Amino acid sequence: MKVVRIVVQIAILYVFYMVGTWIVEQTGLPLPGSIIGLILLSICLHMKWLNVKAIKEGAGFLIGVMTIFFIPATVGIVEYPELLSGAGAKLIIAVMVSTIFAIYTTGLFSQYIERKTKKEEQL
């Protein structure tokens, strides 16, 4: 029974994804259909048009095994041996440095905003 429920709930999530894709096709929005689907589902949950129970188990299952869905894409790296070249190494270094920079600056920024908000609350 649980399996059936999960399958049905995944089908519901798939419908949101298809509607999202359809909206992107119709409007030419520069966004992935899945994100539109995510926003639509969030609205439906928030407005109580859809009970969270209707997707709870399907969503939990999909998120739990999500990693496997990216495998075909990451395996696609066999098509890009140039990543092992000098330019590929540069690209990787750029991503590493940028990530370190983003973590540090965001940490400082967030801490600053939080302290500021707390001070305002005290006043």
Added chain:
Amino acid sequence: MIVTISVITVTVVMFIAMTKLHHRFPTPILLPIVTTTVASVVVLVAFNISYDTYMQGGQWLQKMLGPAVVALAYPLYNQRELVKKYRTAILSSIVFAMVSGLVSVYVLTLLMRLDEDWILTALPKSLTTPVAMQVSESIGGIPPLTAVLVMVAGFVGAIIGPLIIKYGKIESAIARGVAIGSASHGVGLTCLQDYGEKELSVGSLAMGMSAVTGAFICPLFVYFFF
């Protein structure tokens, strides 16, 4: 048909085995996404199987990325009280992280004189993989390459993140969660388990929220700078 079923079966079996391996030895190097990818590549190369042949089965797994991203609405909905309470700090920091990551990687790749399609490929690196790949596709990058760079960003967060927190004196739980979650998504989040539940929940929230904001900001950034 036989190819399709074999690819899916072999991938699922490998994934389950690699997940078990990671449970036994929980180091970031043994994350199932890394080990399953490496094992798959080795099989393809060893048996001289082309990527096109592999994708006859692989495409079915990839199709599930869409609904999986939609499913992220569920944890976001669960944590709505937390967002409400810290909305100013969390939201402004997520946008800040996005811009900080985009500008820095853009400047670095420009200085390195990399080709434009490679620069575009690197821009969505801080987003969670399925979103990053879809954004990469929509802005003219190379999605599989983006997936690799997303993993690089994730590993930097998981392995170097704790050092940045320590030596950068990032002492607030929200700041730690938001910084790691929005710059290095789910893989980076694994390091937050050592800090506490607050860091972890803010981190997963930041990951989800930055996927949404990044999907808006990345194409806008490309629109203005390319």
